[in-house]
Amino acid sequence: MADVNRGNRPLSPHLQIYRKQITAVLSILHRLTGIGLTLGAVLLVWWLTAAATGADYFAVVDGLLTSWLGLLVLTGSLWALWFHALNGLRHLVWDTGRGFDLTTVTRSGWAVVGGSVVLTLLTMIVM
Amino acid sequence: MDYKTDRNRVQGLGSAHHGAGHWWAQRISSVALVPLTLLFLFPFAHALGQTHADVRAIYGNLWNALVAVLFLAVGFWHLAQGLQVVIEDYVPQKATRTALLLLNSLLCGALAVAGILAVAKMAFGV
Numbered sequence: 739m740a741d742v743n744r745g746n747r748p749l750s751p752h753l754q755i756y757r758k759q760i761t762a763v764l765s766i767l768h769r770l771t772g773i774g775l776t777l778g779a780v781l782l783v784w785w786l787t788a789a790a791t792g793a794d795y796f797a798v799v800d801g802l803l804t805s806w807l808g809l810l811v812l813t814g815s816l817w818a819l820w821f822h823a824l825n826g827l828r829h830l831v832w833d834t835g836r837g838f839d840l841t842t843v844t845r846s847g848w849a850v851v852g853g854s855v856v857l858t859l860l861t862m863i864v865m
Numbered sequence: 866m867d868y869k870t871d872r873n874r875v876q877g878l879g880s881a882h883h884g885a886g887h888w889w890a891q892r893i894s895s896v897a898l899v900p901l902t903l904l905f906l907f908p909f910a911h912a913l914g915q916t917h918a919d920v921r922a923i924y925g926n927l928w929n930a931l932v933a934v935l936f937l938a939v940g941f942w943h944l945a946q947g948l949q950v951v952i953e954d955y956v957p958q959k960a961t962r963t964a965l966l967l968l969n970s971l972l973c974g975a976l977a978v979a980g981i982l983a984v985a986k987m988a989f990g991v
Contacts, residue, residue: 769947769951772944772947772948772951773947773948773951775944776944776948779940779941779944779976780976782909782980783937783976783979783980783983785913786924786933786979786980786983786984787979787980787982787983789917789920789921789924789983789987790982790983790984790986790987791983793917796917796920797917800914800917803913804913804914812913819902819906823898823899823902826895826898827899829895830892830895830896833892861906861910864907864910865907865910865911865913
């Protein structure tokens, strides 16, 4: 319970001690990429409304998004999108009851990580 | 598909105040987003960095506009569902949690409408 006062007593360390596992890391990464994509979504709507508004305003927004910082943010968003999508598929497979054995979980996990990087690069090359 | 019993339906929620409806709705939006994201991403990635006139032409195409509208609608619905779970998990104080959940629904809705309106404006050539 986050609202309980525990006094000044020390807590048993967990995140600093326990070995990071692919299951837990990808799980929180799925949540973090989902939250991070909020920024991507806002930028997308901003860009679309600018395009629909007029050439002057569009030039400002497009200029920002295609600046080096803007491109950095967009690349990060692209990776987040691919990761979240691939891991999302992994979740949907789990929803059918399949793939819960440790070998499959580990392999599918690494496939999602590798696949997200590859697909990000591919999309950047194709676009 | 309603996973509620008769009594749950009358009461409005299950005993955990949380039914399976949200779980299933998340699956619906997730599955829909698989093709929608792919179909949206490639015209968008191509349009990014083009001239204003070219961008308007790309979203003037009815097919691109349709995909964009669907992607925005389902995407923001999915975003709202996801953020709802995050808020429910990490905010224990009821007043703050309620306010944030309300804000979440309203902002995602507003952003979706803004994006769809922008695409529609370009699709109709106005």
